[in-house]
Amino acid sequence: MNFFRVAKEEFVAVVTFSRPPANALSSAVLKELSTVLDELEIDPDVRVVLLHGEGRFFSAGADIKEFTSIASVEEASGLSRNGQLVMERIERFSKPVIAAIHGAALGGGLELAMSCHIRVVAENAKLGLPELQLGIIPGFAGTQRLVRYVGFGKAAEMMWTSEPITGAEAVQWGLANKAVPEERLLDEAKALAKKIAAKSPLSVRAVIELLNAAKEKTFVEAVREEAEWFGRVFGSEDAKEGVQAFLEKRPPVFKGK
16 A cells, blocks of 8 residues: 555554645545555454544645646546545445544545544644635535535635634534544544444444435435334344343443344
């Protein structure tokens, strides 16, 4: 791997993105990230993925130099669609993906963070979509995910002004789950990841599927899907273990079966 390192801690895969100086996203980076996800998805020792950037940034955005080689509308649309597919892959990943954001998550970097299921941010981090400064627009589904998190008005303001918000503001706006001092960022994100990893992998996956259903389907369709998942999970060995552990007043030990 050229851009990502993976370390495992108690069913958590800590994925470090390293592409100095700004952790810019290129086509090669996105391709490697997809490969990393493929490997982690089938790894039984991984229940949660924690993504963070090495150095000064989470990711300062797309690789602008790559833009200079685009010669047609079709090529530009293809670049956008490729990035969208990788972000969708993360959003639909069968295991929770947590972004730990420090420094800056700008442009494609924020789009990457928004595709993760949970975002823990440094209080002084900068998050924004400054593409309009370049005369372009966000292309990795940023226009759509941002408005779902912060609402129409705030999304319009962030994109039209190109001005970033802080990590603390991101929590207030609904864009991040938790803001902490930068020196505690990884520890806090790991603690959250390990708390989730202790739950039944079957139940956790069901929640991912149902959260996506809540965004994409009607209420009637989504609750019908909830009932189906409830039945599948209820009949699992993990469900029996969870109930037995509760009755015996001990922590459950889930195996994902």
